[in-house]
Amino acid sequence: MEKEVRLKTEPTNKNVYVLFGWEAVEARPNLDPYTSTLRMHEETRQVYTTDVHIKHHTRRGMKAAAAGKYGREKSAIFYEKRDDQGEARSFKERLDEVRKQFGITENNEKDAYVHCLDLPLFGYVHAVKDENFNAVNAVNTLFRPATFHGCQILSLGKNNAFPGEGKESSGSAATDVLEYGFFLALWEINLEVLKQNAKEHKIVSWEKEGAKGWIELFINGLWKAYTDERYTSATQRSQFANFILAWEPDGEIEATNPRTLIHKLEKPDIENSVEARGALKRLLPGFLKHWGYTSALAEKNADQYLKA
Amino acid sequence: MRILTLKLEGEIAFWRDFEDSVGNLTCLGPAPTHLLGIIGACFGWSSTNRRHNQKGQARWPYAEELVKWVAANKPKVAARLMNRPRRSAMSVNGLKNAADLEPTRIQQTVLENPEYQIAVSIEDDHAMKELSSALKSPKFRICMGSQFCPAFISDISESSADSEENWATTAQTIGGDSTPLTVLDLKTPTNRLHKIGYWNYLPDRAARLSDALVPAYYAD
Numbered sequence: 001m002e003k004e005v006r007l008k009t010e011p012t013n014k015n016v017y018v019l020f021g022w023e024a025v026e027a028r029p030n031l032d033p034y035t036s037t038l039r040m041h042e043e044t045r046q047v048y049t050t051d052v053h054i055k056h057h058t059r060r061g062m063k064a065a066a067a068g069k070y071g072r073e074k075s076a077i078f079y080e081k082r083d084d085q086g087e088a089r090s091f092k093e094r095l096d097e098v099r100k101q102f103g104i105t106e107n108n109e110k111d112a113y114v115h116c117l118d119l120p121l122f123g124y125v126h127a128v129k130d131e132n133f134n135a136v137n138a139v140n141t142l143f144r145p146a147t148f149h150g151c152q153i154l155s156l157g158k159n160n161a162f163p164g165e166g167k168e169s170s171g172s173a174a175t176d177v178l179e180y181g182f183f184l185a186l187w188e189i190n191l192e193v194l195k196q197n198a199k200e201h202k203i204v205s206w207e208k209e210g211a212k213g214w215i216e217l218f219i220n221g222l223w224k225a226y227t228d229e230r231y232t233s234a235t236q237r238s239q240f241a242n243f244i245l246a247w248e249p250d251g252e253i254e255a256t257n258p259r260t261l262i263h264k265l266e267k268p269d270i271e272n273s274v275e276a277r278g279a280l281k282r283l284l285p286g287f288l289k290h291w292g293y294t295s296a297l298a299e300k301n302a303d304q305y306l307k308a
Numbered sequence: 309m310r311i312l313t314l315k316l317e318g319e320i321a322f323w324r325d326f327e328d329s330v331g332n333l334t335c336l337g338p339a340p341t342h343l344l345g346i347i348g349a350c351f352g353w354s355s356t357n358r359r360h361n362q363k364g365q366a367r368w369p370y371a372e373e374l375v376k377w378v379a380a381n382k383p384k385v386a387a388r389l390m391n392r393p394r395r396s397a398m399s400v401n402g403l404k405n406a407a408d409l410e411p412t413r414i415q416q417t418v419l420e421n422p423e424y425q426i427a428v429s430i431e432d433d434h435a436m437k438e439l440s441s442a443l444k445s446p447k448f449r450i451c452m453g454s455q456f457c458p459a460f461i462s463d464i465s466e467s468s469a470d471s472e473e474n475w476a477t478t479a480q481t482i483g484g485d486s487t488p489l490t491v492l493d494l495k496t497p498t499n500r501l502h503k504i505g506y507w508n509y510l511p512d513r514a515a516r517l518s519d520a521l522v523p524a525y526y527a528d
Binding site: 015032033034050051052053079081090091094113125127128131132134140141142144190192193196197 | 410
């Protein structure tokens with residue numbers, strides 16, 4: 001079991017930034033659902049994912065992180081694709097489940113909002129007639145998470161295990177596979193929105209835990225999603241957290257996309273972890289200055305990159 | 309007339325087409341209503357965690373402070389493209405709708421690396437100073453059309469009404485790549501917005517900024 005990440009102090013700035021780095025080896029992260037191909041910037045061969053994708057996985061990790069702290073019975077994520085039996089649920093069914101889980105007998109429109117852990121962070125639409133309200137995201141990726149380098153894409157053949165109905169041969173197919181990629185996701189947490197969203201929460205008390213409790217939940221959830229709570233799908237299991245760093249910006253920021261670090265590489269393509277980590281040791285201190293970094297609010301494995 | 313201009317940019321933009329029944333395609337640039345939303349976010353006027361569909365209100369009303377600000381200051385706005393962003397497909401796995409959590413694939417397009425110059429004109433000097441300072445240090449993260457498109461503001465300065473650039477031009481009829489010119493409806497409280505024509509972000513010739521500015525509200 002990995003040790004939890006803790007914030008050194010309660011943040012006081014308007015925003016907190018989180019930079020998360022993870023590696024993918026022979027992986028197919030976040031395929032386009034229509035084409036079933038990797039998302040890639042054609043001109044630089046940088047592979048990217050979407051905010052929807054990384055938030056989906058973070059939700060799963062947050063549920064695991066919260067279970068250790070608040071107990072499994074108090075750790076609910078509202079937006080889960082399917083229930084424990086693998087079935088999709090309607091909004092009403094999900095809402096009823098949440099009420100049952102928390103023993104709520106007198107229904108209130110805020111029931112899910114004040115009990116589920118993902119809603120104050122990633123937003124919510126309460127779609128019930130005459131009760132409608134919404135909460136905006138307090139946590140966002142500022143850019144699409146992407147490799148900071150060009151990638152080699154392999155076309156790998158795969159044999160199917162069994163033939164389809166009415167067919168003699170099981171057949172085969174070729175898929176594109178990311179041979180190696182080091183992804184960077186830069187997040188912004190707006191503390192005013194977080195406070196507005198979380199101030200009435202019943203599980204993570206704003207009064208007792210403040211922004212610190214919520215940010216720790218988010219960071220540990222994100223970390224877990226890429227370590228000991230990795231999803232077992234073929235597209236997700238070969239991805240691993242490398243570092244995470246949170247800070248409060250000091251002074252003006254220069255909004256630089258981590259993806260543009262490719263322009264500072266001696267050669268744009270990187271093929272393995274050793275090359276990637278070596279490049280980040282050179283590049284990250286300068287990059288973080290653009291985002292007002294002076295000291296870590298919390299970190300895990302980031303120390304290696306912070307010595308200029 | 310005092311005019312403030314600023315640069316608005318980000319990695320992607322998704323200016324949902326008001327007139328597209330599916331709503332998965334992006335226009336080339338923001339409408340005045342988008343720009344008012346950005347101004348509201350800079351000031352920190354929140355509409356989070358508030359009820360919608362209330363009797364006598366629009367279905368998804370603006371933050372009350374924003375409506376008051378528009379009514380008091382009668383802002384005019386103009387916008388222009390500073391580059392030629394290309395569209396790309398960014399389809400994702402999502403939910404059919406908020407009331408039905410059945411998973412589905414969502415097909416949508418976004419603009420890649422768009423950059424705009426935006427102009428805002430208001431008469432009151434004090435209100436102009438307040439606006440300038442809010443734009444310099446936005447309270448909330450501003451976005452280009454949707455929350456998955458965070459954006460950044462820079463190069464805030466006062467501009468001359470005579471400056472000639474490729475400002476979006478107004479037309480009453482739709483053309484290729486037109487952006488529905490939607491403004492905040494101050495007249496009817498149950499309406500969120502009012503369409504007064506179309507903005508063309510690809511004009512044939514440069515226009516004076518004073519000619520390009522349009523009221524960001526409807527009150528007639």
